[in-house]
Amino acid sequence: MGKGDNQMLAFIFPDTYDEEIQVDQINSFIKRLDEMLPVIGPPLKTEETWVSRHFYLYGKYPVLYGAPLTMSWKRSCRLFWCCNEDYPTIESSLSSLAANLFSAVASDNRTQVLFYIYMFECVGCFQNNIRRPYLQHCPFPQLMKRNPRLTVKTDDVAPKTVSVLSPITAESIIQPSELYWGLLLCPRTLGGYPIVLYPSILVKGFPDQLSYDIATISAYYKTSNRENQESPSKGIEPIPLNSSQLRCFIHEPRSN
Structure with a gap:
């Protein structure tokens, strides 16, 4: 979900995956996304793409541990x-x-x-x-x-x-x-x-x-x-x- 060019994706991994495997799969996904998006539309801004377990932005609305933060x-x-x-x-x-x-x-x-x-x-x-x-x-x-x-x-x-x-x-x-x-x-x-x-x-x-x-x-x-x-x-x-x-x-x- 997201708004405009600010989109958010949720990754769900099995409990058996350690952190190193999760990071490798996320990096592979971002790399593939960076190669595919320019073919069908606007390219991915990799310098503005990041991953977090507990923090995310919905548009310009910050949320940490499920609690909204001040703008x-x-x-x-x-x-x-x-x-x-x-x-x-x-x-x-x-x-x-x-x-x-x-x-x-x-x-x-x-x-x-x-x-x-x-x-x-x-x-x-x-x-x-x-x-x-x-x-x-x-x-x-x-x-x-x-x-x-x-x-x-x-x-x-x-x-x-x-x-x-x-x-x-x-x-x-x-x-x-x-x-x-x-x-x-x-x-x-x-x-x-x-x-x-x-x-x-x-x-x-x-x-x-x-x-x-x-x-x-x-x-x-x-x-x-x-x-x-x-x-x-x-x-x-x-x-x-x-x-x-x-x-x-x-x-x-x-x-x-």
């Missing part, structure tokens, strides 16, 4: 820090991770494991782009060591140049944990990357995402250790502008 398992396999974009960037990879995370948690009530996988892959995405960026000539730490200054636009006519005192300038392949804390606790609403905070997967579609993210980080700040409080404090206490940005206010009324 989030299959969707969680899509949580990885690579994407199919022509020019893979941190933005596109993190956006793909966020979309697959929401797809996975929609099929499961236990979200902690899925969110841990998401965080794990986010750190891998940052590590990969810091060490070997696709669209730069050299790694980001080398660029910061060569010129540890950034140009920031201010209210004045002339932009402001600030020195970057960041752990990313360390002479190490593995960056410190505080760097990843700062990146993972700064979502897009606060000027960071498209990062998903854990409460956002519990309450989806909150009308004021900025206030929700600030409340989330504030709650984390109150319960975190002292050494981990510096990153969230910078996100919820930004330096205000001296004048109102009317264009920004019209574009996003909640920004000011």
Whole structure:
């Protein structure tokens, strides 16, 4: 039985057959099937053909020991820090991770494991782009060591140049944990990357995402250790502008 090109066959062997004989007969059957199917129709995908005693898939529905499994398992396999974009960037990879995370948690009530996988892959995405960026000539730490200054636009006519005192300038392949804390606790609403905070997967579609993210980080700040409080404090206490940005206010009324 099966659905579409996902077909399932049941093999029944006598009790006198040991496991080696069963495996040989199954391999012979698959080999014969691979030779016969291209003659009458679509060929067999041997790389996607597998055998199990206790686990099977009916369409996309997984069953183990006769008990149905959550559909989030299959969707969680899509949580990885690579994407199919022509020019893979941190933005596109993190956006793909966020979309697959929401797809996975929609099929499961236990979200902690899925969110841990998401965080794990986010750190891998940052590590990969810091060490070997696709669209730069050299790694980001080398660029910061060569010129540890950034140009920031201010209210004045002339932009402001600030020195970057960041752990990313360390002479190490593995960056410190505080760097990843700062990146993972700064979502897009606060000027960071498209990062998903854990409460956002519990309450989806909150009308004021900025206030929700600030409340989330504030709650984390109150319960975190002292050494981990510096990153969230910078996100919820930004330096205000001296004048109102009317264009920004019209574009996003909640920004000011």
